[in-house]
Amino acid sequence: MRLDKFLKMSRVIKRRSIANEVADNGRVAVNGKIVKPSYEVKPGDILEIQFGDKTSKFEILSIPKVEGKNIEEIIKLL
Numbered sequence: 001m002r003l004d005k006f007l008k009m010s011r012v013i014k015r016r017s018i019a020n021e022v023a024d025n026g027r028v029a030v031n032g033k034i035v036k037p038s039y040e041v042k043p044g045d046i047l048e049i050q051f052g053d054k055t056s057k058f059e060i061l062s063i064p065k066v067e068g069k070n071i072e073e074i075i076k077l078l
Contacts, residue, residue: 001063003028004037009064010074012049012056022049047075 001009007019007028022028023037027050030039041047047058058075 001041002037003030003035003039003041006041006060006063007049012047012058012075027051 003023004016004019007013007022008016013019013022020037023035023039026034028035029048030041030045032046032048041060041063043060043062045060047060049056049058060074061076062074064074
C-alpha cells in the first residue's frame with residue numbers, strides 16, 4: 001500500500017492530501033530513509049514522521065484492507 005494512503009487509513013494523518021504534502025517535504029522516513037508518498041509500505045517497516053519539532057515513530061504491524069480497523073492492530077508506537 002502507498003505510504004500516503006497508509007497514513008490516512010491508519011489515522012496517523014487525517015487526510016491523504018496532508019500525508020502527501022508531509023512526505024513531499026521530506027518529513028517522513030521509513031527504515032531511516034526519506035521516502036516519497038508513493039513508497040510501498042509493508043509490515044515490519046519503521047516510520048518516523050516529523051510534526052514540527054516532535055518526531056513520532058511507529059512500527060507497521062499490518063496493512064489495513066478496509067477502513068475501520070483499530071489503529072492498535074495496524075501500528076505500534078515506538
